[in-house]
Amino acid sequence: MPRAITAFSNPLIKRVRSLRDKKHRREEGLFLAEGLRILTEAREAGFIPVYIFFAADSAAHPLVQQLIEAVEDNGGEAIETSRDILHKLSGKDNPQTVIGVFESFTLPLSSIDRRQAPIWLVAQSLRDPGNLGTLLRTGDAVGAGGLILIDDCVDPFSVEAVRATMGALFTQKIATARWEDFLVWLRQGEGDLIGTSLRATQDYQEPRYQTPSFVLVGNEAQGLPDSYEDACDHLVKIPMMGRADSLNVAVAGAIMAYEVLNQQRKSR
Amino acid sequence: MPRAITAFSNPLIKRVRSLRDKKHRREEGLFLAEGLRILTEAREAGFIPVYIFFAADSAAHPLVQQLIEAVEDNGGEAIETSRDILHKLSGKDNPQTVIGVFESFTLPLSSIDRRQAPIWLVAQSLRDPGNLGTLLRTGDAVGAGGLILIDDCVDPFSVEAVRATMGALFTQKIATARWEDFLVWLRQGEGDLIGTSLRATQDYQEPRYQTPSFVLVGNEAQGLPDSYEDACDHLVKIPMMGRADSLNVAVAGAIMAYEVLNQQRKSR
Structure with missing residues (x-):
């Protein structure tokens, strides 16, 4: 009672x-x-x-x-x-x-079985709880397995982040790792690490992305450090037709994740 | 001085x-x-x-x-x-x-020349200033002409909305209109009105969208009213592979807008 x-x-x-x-x-x-x-x-x-x-x-x-x-x-x-x-x-x-x-329910990377999902989102030094929550919500939508938080990210369990997930929090695994440890884990198995960058020359729709795809986004203000970009299997650019040089990070992550999903849908 | x-x-x-x-x-x-x-x-x-x-x-x-x-x-x-x-x-x-x-610098619809841009974003009863600002930022990125605000939307000039635009506010025209007046204006010229809906059966990548494309998104909690959906030239669904039944509205708008942009890029 x-x-x-x-x-x-x-x-x-x-x-x-x-x-x-x-x-x-x-x-x-x-x-x-x-x-x-x-x-x-x-x-x-x-x-x-x-x-x-x-x-x-x-x-x-x-x-x-x-x-x-x-x-x-x-x-x-x-x-x-x-x-x-x-x-x-x-x-x-x-x-x-x-x-x-x-x-x-944050997990260590070693508990993540990458074969459980065709897409995983990876965020580095994310600062805004709304962006983190929105990424989790998008992860659910594209059938991602979860979100891997690299370096010092905002807490995924803050009230604001949980609110922004709209419940998708509970369908996604959440792991945390330092970058060095993430790279070691990543290279122990299959999959492409995909980053978006202003300095990339290849359009984001050009490569054929392997399954599982790891979609990496960086900090809101700084983007990804150069050395992180260098470690990507595909460093691509999302076309920007206007004056601004970047998209909101949750939007950029969603556009990449839907491109990966669309490729996977077409190859089925 | x-x-x-x-x-x-x-x-x-x-x-x-x-x-x-x-x-x-x-x-x-x-x-x-x-x-x-x-x-x-x-x-x-x-x-x-x-x-x-x-x-x-x-x-x-x-x-x-x-x-x-x-x-x-x-x-x-x-x-x-x-x-x-x-x-x-x-x-x-x-x-x-x-x-x-x-x-x-809000404009009446009559001051908008739709031929100035291949994409226009349209938002109905948007409530969150961050979402509105993010839509403007995305509008700049896809080369949109501006954002048309339908019915009672949050103020695009609030501090939070302006912040979220990251400067893109100043590259985009902003118009406000009641739905009835928007429809009259829309049908006086070329262009497709494109809405996303849970009840749509057509995938968002299926139609060939006309230029200019008007990408319509609805209120965060309610989505678009049924009668607004019925007025769309294309009512499409973005695939959702998870448990959740919707995307963040700024994310959904961005995915639609990039699909339109990608079709326009390919047809050039």
Whole structure:
């Protein structure tokens, strides 16, 4: 049976609230995801929160009921609470009526089986949580296996990043690695590393990309370091017809990933 | 000669600060753009700010000098100020060292000459300033003529939207229209209206799109209304291989726009 918490001073409320800070997420190995849609996508992908907070007036919704049952069956805890406390937990003016606390699931590269998917996204020193979340959402759309985070990227489990994934977070594996270790791992198996660059001369639609394809994007302001570009099997350019010299990184990643997917669709 | 303002209480500082609110932007017909890069792109595209604020220690930079001269030659005003005031104007912890105040430039549809570009982006009821800015940035990249904003969209001149354009704002025309008026205008000339939809059965790479192509995207949460989809010459689907049922709207717009560009590149 769900218990009710109505006091802001409740230690669990304070603890969950603290998960909006990266430091506490790291310490606890937990993160927040908000909204019935994302929590339902999570459950369908096999991820059950350890805590679920819901507004009393949402408890009758069948999907909320199913989530509460799943959490309790799984040994987690369901907590009925007020809109004010949901607002405090989410930090949003119009908080979602359901908030889940999940165990974070970053993997070491050695746990990634590249043969499980024809496309993998790779991001280096990404800074913006919205871009990271959007890349995960695109990864889901192209049937990617997951996202490999190189060097110091923004936390994929921040509230903003999770929101931007729109639930796709739970369909994608997330691995972290230093560049040197990634390269060693990459060359132990099949696959093309594909980077986009201003200094590339080959159009992105020219090469025939091998499966699996690893689509690499760099930092928002700096792009990829030269030595990283040099390590790519294909360094290509996306045509730019205007005055600007770059695309948003999540857009560039999506255009590359769809080109790879389109080639794979045509060769089937 | 630039004048110096060091007081937070200066009326001009208060007035420029107020441009972070949509209401004041509308009333004044002005907006803020921050950063040497964006202001330089603006100047190269022929847009000179009516005011430019710069930090004393940045005045020696040749590009800042050129901007100051351009503003003064154009009858505007250059103002040397403190980092604290720049911070107050920009709202950012690490403000740019140059901030410009520009006249906003939304056009009526009747001022748009569709023959000036092979691609036009069209967005309906867009809510997120980052998405709108990213669409403008993508528009520049594909050689679009501009962005047509249908129904109630977020303000393209908000600080967040301008930031997300990375300067591409100044290469793109921006028009606003109600849907009914847009349709009348659209059918007075050449061109295909292209929408993406979950209920479409045709793959987005199947049709041969006419020039100019109008790439239409809908609201982040709702997508396009059914009646808007019905008005499209081509209603197509972008393949989705995962669990999620949609892409980020700026990503979807970019994938469509690059497909149109790629077809045009091949037919040249």
